[in-house]
Amino acid sequence: MNLSIRKASVTALMLIVGLLFLFPFFWMISASLKQEIDVFNFPIEWIPKHWNAIQNYTQVWEKTPFPQYYANSIIVAVMTTLMSVLFSCMAAYGFTKVKFKGRDVIFIILLVVYMIPHQAILVPQFIIFRWLGLYDTHLGLIFLNCFSVLGTFLLRQFFLSVNDEFIESARMDGAGHARIFLSIILPLVKPAVATYAILRFIWTWNDYQNPLIFIKSQKLFTLQLGIQSFGNENGQFYSLVMAGAVSAIFPLLIVFVLGQKHVIEGISAGGVKG
Template identity: 65%
Template sequence: MFVFSLLFLMPFFWMISASFKIEADVFNFPIQWIPVHWNAWQNYTEVWFGKYPFYTYYWNSIKISVLTTLISCTVSSLAAYGFSKVQFPAGKWLFLIVLATYMVPGQAILIPQFILYRSVGFFDTHMGLIVLNSFSVLGTFMLRQFFMGIHNEYIESAKMEGAGHFRIYYSIALPLVRPAIATYAILRFIWTWNDYQNPLIFLRTDKLYTIQLAMQKFSSINGEFYSLIMAAAVSAIFPLLIVFLIGQKSVIEGISMGGVKG
C-alpha cells in the first residue's frame, strides 16, 4: 500500500516541485524532484500579488465555504434528528420524498435555479452560492444514520426530565454524533471549495470569483508559464490539506462510529 500511495502522490510532488522552479527547468528530463534553480519567491509573489491577485479570490472562497459549511451542518443535523427521533405523521414518507430529490441530477435543475435566483436578486452574489449549497439531502441522510444509532432510552430519559426536542438535540444527541458532524463538515467544506459549476453559472463580477474560477482565468492568461500555474495550484489546494489534517482524527472516529453499533 505504501508503494501504491507513492505512485498516487507523485503528481502532487511534481506539482510542488515545479512551483519552486524557473520555467526553463519545469520539463527537464529526467525529472529534477529537488529544484536546481529556486524561483519560489518570484512565482508565488506573481500569483498572490501580480496582475491577477489571488488573495481576493481566496477570501471569497473561504467566506463562501465556511458559511456554507456552518449553515449546512446546522440544517442537515436538525433535519436528521427530526427524521430519526421525532415521531410525526407521514414522517417516513416525507423522508423518502426528500431522499428521492437526490436522484435528480443537479444539471437538470440549473435553468430553473438560474431563473429563480435572478428573480429574487441572488444572481451574481455570494449569498446565492451560500444558499444554493447549504441544503444537502446527502448530509441529512448521512447524519440521520448516525442519529438512529443513539439509543432511544437517552431520549426518553430526557423527556421524563422535562427536556424538549431542541434541548435534547443540542445537549444530548449532538455531542454523541460529534465525529459524524465533523466528518460531514470536512466533506462539505471540500465540496464547496472545489465547486466550479455553480460559481461559473451564478457569478459574473470578477471581484466575486472563487478560487476555482480564478484558477481557470489564471491558466488562460499564463498558459505557457507552467511554474506559475503550479504555484497557483499549490495555493488553491493548501487550505484543503490544512482542513483535512486538522479533522483527520474526527473523520476516522466518524467512520469507526458508523461501523460499530450497539
C-alpha cells in the first residue's frame, strides 16, 4: 500500500512539474489567438472571449517574409540533419568496427575538442568561412554543424552493442565496409540513428547563434532570425509575436510525433544495455 501511495505521489509531482513547464507554451498559444488588448488581462483568460486568430496568423504570414524564413530553416535543418547523421554514423562505425593504429587516441582527442566551448572558436570559424567564401550562405551554416562530436559519441555507444560476429560473417562472404555499414550495422541501430536525427533537427531548427553570426542577408534569414526581426518591428504587438512563435514550432511537433516511436525504442535500448 505504501508503495502505491509513493508511486501516486511521484506521478502527481511529475504532473505538476510538467504543467509548470508547459505553462509558457499554453500562454503563448492563448495569446496568439487573442486581440492585442486582451493579451495581458488578469486573471489570465486561457480561452479568449474575443477571438482574433485568423487576423493574427494572416498578418504574420502575408505581411512578412515568413514563408521565406520557413523555407530557409527547412533547407538548413534537413540538409544539416542528413549530413550530420551520415558523418556521425560513419565516424561511429570507424571508431568501433574498424581497427587501425591510434583509434582510441583519436577518439579521446575528439572528446577533448568537444569540451572546448563553441564560443571560443567562433572567431576562427568566422575568419575561415569568410576566406572560403561560405560567409552569408546556407552552405556555410550546413557545414558548421554537419559533423558532431556528440553525435559520434552517442552513436558509438550503440554501435558497440552490435556483435562483431555479424561483421565477421559478412566479411567471409566477401562484403566490404560499405556493404557491412549499410546492410548490417545501420538496420541494427536504426532507433539510435532516428533518435539522433530528431535531436539534430531540433537543435538546428532552434539554432540562433550561428545564423546570427554567419548570415547577414535578410533573404537568407532562418526562422529564428526572422522571428527576432519580426519581434523588433512588432514588439508592441504581443499577439502577433506569439502567432509567429507558434508557427515556428509546428515542424518540431510534426518531427517529434512522427519519430516518437523510434525515440522511445532508442531510450529503451539504451536502458537495456545500461
